[in-house]
Amino acid sequence: MSALLTNSDPVEELGSLCADLARRAKVASGALAQVPTAAKNRWLLASAAALELRAGELLAANAKDVAAAPGFGLNAAAVDRLALNPKRIAAAAEGLRQVAALPDPVGEVREATQRPNGLQVLKVGVPLGVVFFIYESRPNVTVDAAALCVKSGNAVILRGGKEALHSNTALHSLLSDELTRCGIPADAVQLVPTTDRQAVGYLLSMNSYIDLAIPRGGKSLIQRVAAEAKMPVLKHYDGVCHVYVDGAADLAMAERIVVNAKCQRPGTCNAAESLLVHAGVADVFLPQIARALAAQGVELRGCPETRRRVPTVTPATDDDYRTEYLGLVISVKVVANLAEAVAHIGTYGSHHTDAIVTRDLNAARAFTQQVDSAAVVVNASTRFNDGFELGLGAEIGISTDRFHARGPCGLRELTTYKYIVTGDGHVRE
Amino acid sequence: MSALLTNSDPVEELGSLCADLARRAKVASGALAQVPTAAKNRWLLASAAALELRAGELLAANAKDVAAAPGFGLNAAAVDRLALNPKRIAAAAEGLRQVAALPDPVGEVREATQRPNGLQVLKVGVPLGVVFFIYESRPNVTVDAAALCVKSGNAVILRGGKEALHSNTALHSLLSDELTRCGIPADAVQLVPTTDRQAVGYLLSMNSYIDLAIPRGGKSLIQRVAAEAKMPVLKHYDGVCHVYVDGAADLAMAERIVVNAKCQRPGTCNAAESLLVHAGVADVFLPQIARALAAQGVELRGCPETRRRVPTVTPATDDDYRTEYLGLVISVKVVANLAEAVAHIGTYGSHHTDAIVTRDLNAARAFTQQVDSAAVVVNASTRFNDGFELGLGAEIGISTDRFHARGPCGLRELTTYKYIVTGDGHVRE
Numbered sequence: 001m002s003a004l005l006t007n008s009d010p011v012e013e014l015g016s017l018c019a020d021l022a023r024r025a026k027v028a029s030g031a032l033a034q035v036p037t038a039a040k041n042r043w044l045l046a047s048a049a050a051l052e053l054r055a056g057e058l059l060a061a062n063a064k065d066v067a068a069a070p071g072f073g074l075n076a077a078a079v080d081r082l083a084l085n086p087k088r089i090a091a092a093a094e095g096l097r098q099v100a101a102l103p104d105p106v107g108e109v110r111e112a113t114q115r116p117n118g119l120q121v122l123k124v125g126v127p128l129g130v131v132f133f134i135y136e137s138r139p140n141v142t143v144d145a146a147a148l149c150v151k152s153g154n155a156v157i158l159r160g161g162k163e164a165l166h167s168n169t170a171l172h173s174l175l176s177d178e179l180t181r182c183g184i185p186a187d188a189v190q191l192v193p194t195t196d197r198q199a200v201g202y203l204l205s206m207n208s209y210i211d212l213a214i215p216r217g218g219k220s221l222i223q224r225v226a227a228e229a230k231m232p233v234l235k236h237y238d239g240v241c242h243v244y245v246d247g248a249a250d251l252a253m254a255e256r257i258v259v260n261a262k263c264q265r266p267g268t269c270n271a272a273e274s275l276l277v278h279a280g281v282a283d284v285f286l287p288q289i290a291r292a293l294a295a296q297g298v299e300l301r302g303c304p305e306t307r308r309r310v311p312t313v314t315p316a317t318d319d320d321y322r323t324e325y326l327g328l329v330i331s332v333k334v335v336a337n338l339a340e341a342v343a344h345i346g347t348y349g350s351h352h353t354d355a356i357v358t359r360d361l362n363a364a365r366a367f368t369q370q371v372d373s374a375a376v377v378v379n380a381s382t383r384f385n386d387g388f389e390l391g392l393g394a395e396i397g398i399s400t401d402r403f404h405a406r407g408p409c410g411l412r413e414l415t416t417y418k419y420i421v422t423g424d425g426h427v428r429e
Numbered sequence: 430m431s432a433l434l435t436n437s438d439p440v441e442e443l444g445s446l447c448a449d450l451a452r453r454a455k456v457a458s459g460a461l462a463q464v465p466t467a468a469k470n471r472w473l474l475a476s477a478a479a480l481e482l483r484a485g486e487l488l489a490a491n492a493k494d495v496a497a498a499p500g501f502g503l504n505a506a507a508v509d510r511l512a513l514n515p516k517r518i519a520a521a522a523e524g525l526r527q528v529a530a531l532p533d534p535v536g537e538v539r540e541a542t543q544r545p546n547g548l549q550v551l552k553v554g555v556p557l558g559v560v561f562f563i564y565e566s567r568p569n570v571t572v573d574a575a576a577l578c579v580k581s582g583n584a585v586i587l588r589g590g591k592e593a594l595h596s597n598t599a600l601h602s603l604l605s606d607e608l609t610r611c612g613i614p615a616d617a618v619q620l621v622p623t624t625d626r627q628a629v630g631y632l633l634s635m636n637s638y639i640d641l642a643i644p645r646g647g648k649s650l651i652q653r654v655a656a657e658a659k660m661p662v663l664k665h666y667d668g669v670c671h672v673y674v675d676g677a678a679d680l681a682m683a684e685r686i687v688v689n690a691k692c693q694r695p696g697t698c699n700a701a702e703s704l705l706v707h708a709g710v711a712d713v714f715l716p717q718i719a720r721a722l723a724a725q726g727v728e729l730r731g732c733p734e735t736r737r738r739v740p741t742v743t744p745a746t747d748d749d750y751r752t753e754y755l756g757l758v759i760s761v762k763v764v765a766n767l768a769e770a771v772a773h774i775g776t777y778g779s780h781h782t783d784a785i786v787t788r789d790l791n792a793a794r795a796f797t798q799q800v801d802s803a804a805v806v807v808n809a810s811t812r813f814n815d816g817f818e819l820g821l822g823a824e825i826g827i828s829t830d831r832f833h834a835r836g837p838c839g840l841r842e843l844t845t846y847k848y849i850v851t852g853d854g855h856v857r858e
Contacts, residue, residue, distance in 0.1 A: 030775070034799065107798075113820050119809060121819050126801065128831055211831055232661070232832040253854040260856035346459070368849045369536075370463065372555065380548060380852030389857070390550050390848060391542050402557055402640055402845040403661040404833040416831040419819060420797045423809030425682040427689035428818070 014194070018202035021157060021190055022209035025130045028187035029155035033127050035184055037104040040151050043182040044100035048093040050174050051143070055089050061170035062139065065163060072163045074137075081138050082163055092140040095394070099147040102393040105412040106153040122420040125412065127153030129211035132203055133396075134159045134225060136217035139167035145214075146175050146189045148396045152414035155188045157203065157210070161217075162195035200225075207231040212414075216397055234409060237400040238324040239269030239352035241382045244341040244367070245289075246358035247280035253379065254285065254357040255292050260381040261355065263296045267326045269398060270353045270375075270385040274321060274331045276341045279305070282334045286310050298328045305334035321348040338363055342370045352400060353377065353385040374400070374407035443623070447631035450586060450619055451638035454559040457616035458584035462556050464613055466533040469580050472611040473529035477522040479603050480572070484518050490599035491568065494592060501592045503566075510567050511592055521569040524823070528576040531822040534841040535582040551849040554841065556582030558640035561632055562825075563588045563654060565646035568596035574643075575604050575618045577825045581843035584617045586632065586639070590646075591624035629654075636660040641843075645826055663838060666829040667753040668698035668781035670811045673770040673796070674718075675787035676709035682808065683714065683786040684721050689810040690784065692725045696755050698827060699782045699804075699814045703750060703760045705770045708734070711763045715739050727757045734763035750777040767792055771799045781829060782806065782814040803829070803836035 051058070062084040069079045111123040131154045133145045142158055149156035160168040172191040179186045192199050204213060207230035214234045215225035226233050243261050245254045261272035277285055286309040290300055300306070301316035313332065320331040321344070335341045338356075345354050355377035356367040368376045375385035385407060387395025392410030399405045405413035480487070491513040498508045537554040544550060560583045562574045571589055578585035589597040601620040608615045621628050633642060636659035643663045644654035655662050672690050674683040690701035706714055715738040719729055729735070730745035742761065749760040750773070764770045767785075774783050784806035785796040797805045804814035814836060816824025821839030828834045834842035 030801075033801065115818070115820055119813060119818070232830075250854070256854060256856055264857050364851070372459075372462065373847060375848040375850055378849070378851040380850055380855035381857055383857040384548060384850055384852070384855065385848065389544070389548070390850070391544055401661075406845050407848055416835050418802060419804040419814065419836055420807070421804055421809055421813055421819070422793070422807040423813075425679070425685060426809035426813065427685050428693050428810055428812040 011198075014196060014198055015202050017194070018192075018199055019206065019209075021192065022130070022203060022206045024187040025155040025157050025190055026209040028185040029127065029129045029153075031185050032150065032155055032188045033106065033153050035153070037106075039182055039184060040104065040153075041100040043150065043178055043184055044096045044147055046182060047143075047147075047175055047178045048096040048100075050178055051089055051093040051096070054174055055086060058089060058167070058170050058174070059084055059086075061166040064166040065139075069163055074163060078137060078163075082167075084139060084167060088140060092143040095140070095144055096147050099151050099394055099411075102151065102411055104151065105415045108412075110417060117426060118423065119426055120422045122422075123417050124420055125415045126418050128414060128416055130155045130157065130209055131414065132157045132159070132210045132213045132231075134200060134213065134215045134217070134221065136161045136221065137164055139164045139171060141216065142168050142171045142191075143175070144394070145396060148394060148411060148414060150184070150188055152411045154211075154414055155190075157190050157192060159192040159200060159203070165195055201228055204228040205230050214397060232404065234397060234399050234405065235401050236269070236397040238350045239271070239398075239400075240274065240322060240324050240348065240350040241270060241272050241353040241355075242274045242276055242341075242345050242349055243272045243355045243357065243382065244276040244335075244338075244345070245278060245281060245285055246338065246356055246360060246363050247278040248360035248363060249278070249281060249285075249357040250359055251281060251285050251288065255289055257355065257357055257379070257381050258289055259292050259296060261383055262293065262298055262330050263328070264381070264383055266328055268383070269324075270382050271326070272330065272355075272382050273323065273325050274333070274348070276333050276335050276344060277306075278338075278341075279334050279336050282306075282309055286332070286334075293330065296328070298330055300330055300332050302332035303334060306332045309334075324350070338366055342367065345371055345373070349373065350400065352398070353382040355380065355382050374398070440627070443625060443627055444631050446623070447621075447628055448635065448638075450621065451559070451632060451635045453616040454584040454586050454619055455638040457614040458556065458558045458582075460614050461579065461584055461617045462535065462582050464582070466535075468611055468613060469533070469582075470529040472579065472607055472613055473525045473576055475611060476572075476576075476604055476607045477525040477529075479607055480518055480522040480525070483603055484515060487518060487596070487599050487603070488513055488515075490595040493595040494568075498592055503592060507566060507592075511596075513568060513596060517569060521572045524569070524573055525576050528580050528823055528840075531580065531840055533580065534844045537841075539846060546855060547852065548855055549851045552846050553849055554844045555847050557843060557845055559584045559586065559638055560843065561586045561588070561639045561642045561660075563629060563642065563644045563646070563650065565590045565650065566593055568593045568600060570645065571597050571600045571620075572604070573823070574825060577823060577840060577843060579613070579617055581840045583640075583843055584619075586619050586621060588621040588629060588632070594624055630657055633657040634659050643826060661833065663826060663828055663834065664830050665698070665826040667779045668700070668827075669703065669751060669753050669777065669779040670699060670701050670782040670784075671703045671705055671770075671774050671778055672701045672784045672786065672811065673705040673764075673767075673774070674707060674710060674714055675767060675785055675789060675792050676707040677789035677792060678707070678710060678714075678786040679788055680710060680714050680717065684718055686784065686786055686808070686810050687718055688721050688725060690812055691722065691727055691759050692757070693810070693812055695757055697812070698753075699811050700755070701759065701784075701811050702752065702754055703762070703777070705762050705764050705773060706735075707767075707770075708763050708765050711735075711738055715761070715763075722759065725757070727759055729759055729761050731761035732763060735761045753779070767795055771796065774800055774802070778802065779829065781827070782811040784809065784811050803827070
């Protein structure tokens with residue numbers, strides 16, 4: 001790369017640097033696709049051990065980022081997300097060990113059939129190739145993303161936030177050392193070595209080297225990536241998630257589920273933002289849930305029918321029903337029946353996660369059939385729409401797209417497949 | 430729509446017409462997603478019967494297109510593709526009956542697990558939504574595409590070639606009549622009612638209504654659609670397909686396979702364009718295959734090592750090895766070993782379909798593992814990479830992308846999925 005750095009035009013230099021990075025990732029991905037599961041797992045376990053062994057070094061690098069954070073305008077919550085400590089390092093190591101324990105999606109036989117003419121047809125998992133992962137703040141995401149990409153046979157180009165550059169550089173250097181030690185090309189995990197925003201634009205144009213872009217962060221980041229990327233993008237937009245309490249609901253269960261869906265971790269995309277209550281149970285349930293939510297500090301914004309039952313509820317605007325609060329606010333609406341609930345969710349929701357609470361099998365069946373969301377939940381909290389909870393083992397994000405992968409994306413969603421067709425001299429007539 | 434047509438600005442009018450079309454498709458797709466399998470199959474069978482019953486009307490419309498074809502600059506082969514006759518109408522009807530017989534991918538349970546906490550998790554097929562299908566010439570593609578989209582629960586906007594407008598209008602009107610008769614919204618199948626090229630541009634920008642664009646035609650059409658589309662595109666690019674004849678090949682089988690792969694239908698994307706021969710069998714096999722291919726009228730273009738064995742072979746340029754001839758030409762190269770064959774395919778191929786002929790299990794295993802193509806074939810013709818042959822039942826195209834679907838795309842590839850999660854009051858800790 002030293003030859004590149006002698007280049008006099010800084011813009012051209014940045015372009016060359018990005019092209020070189022992307023090209024090397026592509027080359028590494030070819031080799032990585034052939035690396036056996038055992039070697040990938042050895043790397044994951046060795047990296048876990050190294051995280052703990054080299055914790056001092058990581059904490060020192062992180063301390064520089066934390067010290068510089070106010071200069072980047074980070075508030076206390078953001079600084080907290082940025083900070084590493086021995087417990088967080090241990091959690092990152094534990095994450096690596098969990099990914100090592102997951103089945104390898106590469107080489108996995110997904111379908112196997114024998115055709116009437118005797119041809120054997122296998123559909124086998126293969127890596128996508130090169131993933132460009134763009135994320136904000138939290139440095140342990142560096143470790144998670146590298147682990148998921150390498151285990152699924154993909155080379156990854158990591159682009160973290162400028163606030164975390166020292167931490168990410170130290171983590172990347174550690175992961176890289178262990179790759180080399182395990183005989184895997186170090187270029188399988190690369191970190192964009194500049195915080196220049198233009199580098200992202202260059203890389204998003206390189207669809208001959210990069211197979212998938214994954215932005216993880218705020219809506220403006222995702223929009224920018226979606227607009228600029230020449231390769232497919234795995235998008236992770238809003239979760240405007242509903243809980244519909246049916247006329248046939250067990251109201252004690254409904255209360256537990258609504259409180260959990262709203263309050264257990266309000267800042268997540270699968271937290272409930274809107275409560276729909278069947279008119280038949282509104283008189284009983286609305287005062288009950290208003291008390292329970294108030295006890296958790298949740299503000300309710302409701303329709304006139306809600307406010308008639310609970311006058312302390314503030315009025316909801318039409319915008320409220322489209323809002324992902326990501327905090328202790330919930331919109332509330334009384335609906336005449338299941339059909340109105342389904343129609344409301346179709347109009348105001350974001351097709352992410354929507355739940356029904358009911359004892360009526362027909363209602364559950366109609367709701368799950370008619371609501372078009374990545375996850376439709378019956379008698380459980382919306383918070384279960386998550387890679388771990390649904391059994392994917394780990395997740396790199398929750399896709400709000402319909403194409404390729406919908407909902408939680410784990411190792412398998414980071415792969416594609418090929419057909420392996422075996423005959424004994426078969427020709428077509 | 431009459432209100433739109435009073436609009437004075439023709440550009441704005443076209444934009445409104447397209448927006449109206451796309452919006453109506455979106456509305457229809459919501460209803461279509463809930464239509465039971467039996468009703469979709471009734472429509473397919475009724476349309477098959479109507480095709481045969483109304484053949485006279487279809488032939489009359491088609492005759493107008495055929496008469497106008499020279500005016501569009503169509504050559505004899507293109508006019509032949511455009512022409513309908515009773516046999517082709519019967520084949521289209523038979524295609525509809527075959528799609529009726531295929532399993533419905535909507536509602537199909539693809540995975541079912543019970544989590545340790547007792548949550549039941551189903552992964553269930555659902556339609557993508559609205560498909561914009563852009564194609565050239567052959568009018569029976571209108572019928573095939575409508576059948577596959579509706580059976581998979583997707584509304585479709587059809588945009589055929591201007592040369593086939595009368596035929597497509599007649600076919601669309603027939604399919605539409607049968608939709609109404611079967612109680613399915615007629616907007617589930619719409620035909621763009623203008624041949625204005627700008628209409629395609631408008632529709633490709635409407636990603637809030639259209640979920641997938643499928644261009645089927647020449648490379649320039651696909652490139653235009655890929656460049657303009659704001660929604661995902663299912664691309665169907667070149668097939669530069671190889672047959673590698675290994676040192677351990679049964680040479681009689683290799684001859685049959687190479688001749689079939691090249692000659693059985695040379696104009697298709699899965700026809701072989703390049704032959705790689707292991708040096709160990711080149712002395713025997715090259716003269717043998719040169720004779721067999723010459724008997725079929727195939728021109729061979731070879732490397733110096735090929736020409737040393739068969740002096741009548743014309744020299745191949747580097748470009749020859751990258752060319753999809755789609756005709757009776759094949760490039761030939763002698764390789765030292767399997768690794769060189771794999772490397773050549775990686776460099777010059779298009780990741781579509783590549784075959785090995787060998788009796789050596791290790792060679793077959795290495796080839797299928799190392800060649801990164803949508804279909805890797807052992808001891809069979811490349812021509813088997815096809816939706817029917819691989820058991821998908823029918824295909825709307827062969828994807829050369831890695832994302833969402835790779836290789837033949839049938840009914841299931843026109844769908845996505847949702848998770849249905851059922852508990853009995855589960856909340857997250």
